[in-house]
Amino acid sequence: MGQTLFDKIWDAHVVSSKEGFPDVLYIDTHFIHEVTSPQAFDGLRKAGRKVLRPNKTVATADHNVPTWEQHLPIKEELSRFQVETLAKNCKEFGIEFYGLGHPYQGIVHIIGPELGITRPGGTYVCGDSHTSTHGAFGAIAFGIGTSQVEQVLATQCLLQSRPKRMKIEVNGKLQFGVGAKDIILYIISQITAAGGTGYAVEYAGDTIRSLSMEGRMTVCNMSIEMGARCGLIAPDETTFNYVKGREFAPKGEEWDKALAYWETLYSDEDAQFDKVLSFRAEDIEPMITYGTNPGMGIGVTQHVPATKDIDATEQLSYANSLKYMGLQDDQLMLGKEIDYVFIGSCTNARIEDLRQVAKFLKGRKKADNVTVWVVPGSKQVEQQAIAEGLDKVFEAAGIPLREPGCSACLAMNEDKIPAGKYCVSTSNRNFEGRQGPNSRTFLASPLTAAAAAVTGRITDIRELLQEEELVG
Amino acid sequence: MTKIFKHVQSTVVPLPIENIDTDQIIPARFLKATTREGFGNNLFRDWRYDNQENPKDFVLNHPTYSGKVLVAGKNFGCGSSREHAAWAIVDYGFDVVVSSFFADIFKGNALNNGLLPVQVSDAFLAKIFEAVFADPLTQVDVDLENQVITIASTGEQESFEINAYKKACLINGYDDIDYILSHKAEIEAFEAK
Numbered sequence A: 001m002g003q004t005l006f007d008k009i010w011d012a013h014v015v016s017s018k019e020g021f022p023d024v025l026y027i028d029t030h031f032i033h034e035v036t037s038p039q040a041f042d043g044l045r046k047a048g049r050k051v052l053r054p055n056k057t058v059a060t061a062d063h064n065v066p067t068w069e070q071h072l073p074i075k076e077e078l079s080r081f082q083v084e085t086l087a088k089n090c091k092e093f094g095i096e097f098y099g100l101g102h103p104y105q106g107i108v109h110i111i112g113p114e115l116g117i118t119r120p121g122g123t124y125v126c127g128d129s130h131t132s133t134h135g136a137f138g139a140i141a142f143g144i145g146t147s148q149v150e151q152v153l154a155t156q157c158l159l160q161s162r163p164k165r166m167k168i169e170v171n172g173k174l175q176f177g178v179g180a181k182d183i184i185l186y187i188i189s190q191i192t193a194a195g196g197t198g199y200a201v202e203y204a205g206d207t208i209r210s211l212s213m214e215g216r217m218t219v220c221n222m223s224i225e226m227g228a229r230c231g232l233i234a235p236d237e238t239t240f241n242y243v244k245g246r247e248f249a250p251k252g253e254e255w256d257k258a259l260a261y262w263e264t265l266y267s268d269e270d271a272q273f274d275k276v277l278s279f280r281a282e283d284i285e286p287m288i289t290y291g292t293n294p295g296m297g298i299g300v301t302q303h304v305p306a307t308k309d310i311d312a313t314e315q316l317s318y319a320n321s322l323k324y325m326g327l328q329d330d331q332l333m334l335g336k337e338i339d340y341v342f343i344g345s346c347t348n349a350r351i352e353d354l355r356q357v358a359k360f361l362k363g364r365k366k367a368d369n370v371t372v373w374v375v376p377g378s379k380q381v382e383q384q385a386i387a388e389g390l391d392k393v394f395e396a397a398g399i400p401l402r403e404p405g406c407s408a409c410l411a412m413n414e415d416k417i418p419a420g421k422y423c424v425s426t427s428n429r430n431f432e433g434r435q436g437p438n439s440r441t442f443l444a445s446p447l448t449a450a451a452a453a454v455t456g457r458i459t460d461i462r463e464l465l466q467e468e469e470l471v472g
Numbered sequence B: 001m002t003k004i005f006k007h008v009q010s011t012v013v014p015l016p017i018e019n020i021d022t023d024q025i026i027p028a029r030f031l032k033a034t035t036r037e038g039f040g041n042n043l044f045r046d047w048r049y050d051n052q053e054n055p056k057d058f059v060l061n062h063p064t065y066s067g068k069v070l071v072a073g074k075n076f077g078c079g080s081s082r083e084h085a086a087w088a089i090v091d092y093g094f095d096v097v098v099s100s101f102f103a104d105i106f107k108g109n110a111l112n113n114g115l116l117p118v119q120v121s122d123a124f125l126a127k128i129f130e131a132v133f134a135d136p137l138t139q140v141d142v143d144l145e146n147q148v149i150t151i152a153s154t155g156e157q158e159s160f161e162i163n164a165y166k167k168a169c170l171i172n173g174y175d176d177i178d179y180i181l182s183h184k185a186e187i188e189a190f191e192a193k
């Protein structure tokens, strides 16, 4: 019987497999950041252990960093201490650290791929749930807790039981104005925030195939929002072309050898999945979330579901969620006034996202009543945006380009949405307080966010755009 | 060395809300500590206190309910991988979380910190809530060795699943790192391939 892509990669990384025990899985690269690593290093120190393979560990500072005037010391003391602690730990244990000011600094899930560290067939972990992003390359990548960070630092391996396999197919032609973010928000709205729990999800179908690497990363990024262990997409020409020539990508003969292997990475025709779901691209509208988990999403022209239509056992939580969001049963989302727009995060802060937003904003201005933050995902994205003159386009629209970091995705740094305010955000989580205590988040694509920036309200991008404008 | 866990009998704290994410369990702004201690004070912070630090109407502020067992609605612990969520629950004083569904990463983090996630059926979960709301002194008994949870007052029981390796770790206080390091030769052989 044939094998799934997931199983091929897993099997190639099993160091030890014993009946009744989780597998010992070899990790090709371990990404670390300042928030989930300090206690792991402490654990090592207490036990007198070393980092087994420092050269397979990559560190960056992203969650706590300011996105304005990064050359100055971090103002908030605890944030500064956490970043300094990472720098110190990296030095002590011999790990390369891409700290503030380093040309490779950025959000951990943006820098791995853009540096050519993330590759087809690899295994990647990080103390961060959106590690699923790296699966876009046809890799196994998942988030782990701090005890496991310590485990991987000490052993370059992770103890892990094999998850079940799910295939999610999307076929057909996307409507204009609909992109990767809408696809994944749509899938989660269909299968709920718990629908993928216990599974490794392979995304397939011609719609997924037609996506750029940036788009595929957006899809895989949000796998965790349906509870999935990880998400992955079989590598193809799009993948190989993206990886080729990047800083740490294999070169010369190494490249040829790697490519020959990568070309074997797909699910065999007769591979068995534990679950298969299919969606039609034509059914997907530009999406917006209205509630407090990423499964609570609808097409931007739809009405918020009525509480009476929700499963009886969940009505209380549902009503609380609408109350938190300040929304009514059956309310139309279109036209809802908003206060902030955040374009950034590991979901949508790659150069392609910024290009798309800039293209739309050219010749337009942000609405007066809205604060708009455009935050590049990495130093390299920032530099590229400047080289292409995108910063000038943003500036002309009344939006200064900020510096790289997680920013308003999680309110651990200076960028926070004030209590009660609404933010259309390209990030991945709309949990209560995620963007600041009592902030209210509407998740959407970069284009839908840009449309809201211009009108000051939730807007159907298709009303502002002619199809030709988006092409090219 | 993880904490040793065998058996707990206690009153419970009921939290009948679905999809409780780790951002609610411990908001991001409290993740700046570099040690594992002290997170309990900020457990469910934004549900417990308003902006002015005044206590809100929330079960942890309710003297009626206390105990070592937290009982919550389905899909508990979804969202961020932050182990701080497990640390906060443990630091607050819970030994067990009962729900009808757990998010993956949270479940692993809990087990790595001596916090036992007990997954029960929707029906059994409803029974626990019913019993506790009828009588806040209701106790549940969680027996890890036999993998059984019992509502003490009614004697109703359900068995629960747990990975055999993880069970052994909890009962004996084993550590994953020791286990993996016992495969050092295999790791090196793998790398040499």
Ligand code: SF4
Residues within 6 Å of the ligand: A062, A063, A107, A108, A109, A128, A130, A345, A346, A347, A405, A406, A409, A410, A427, A428
């Ligand atoms: S951008 Fe947001 S989701 Fe991504 S790593 Fe940073 S905090 Fe996490």
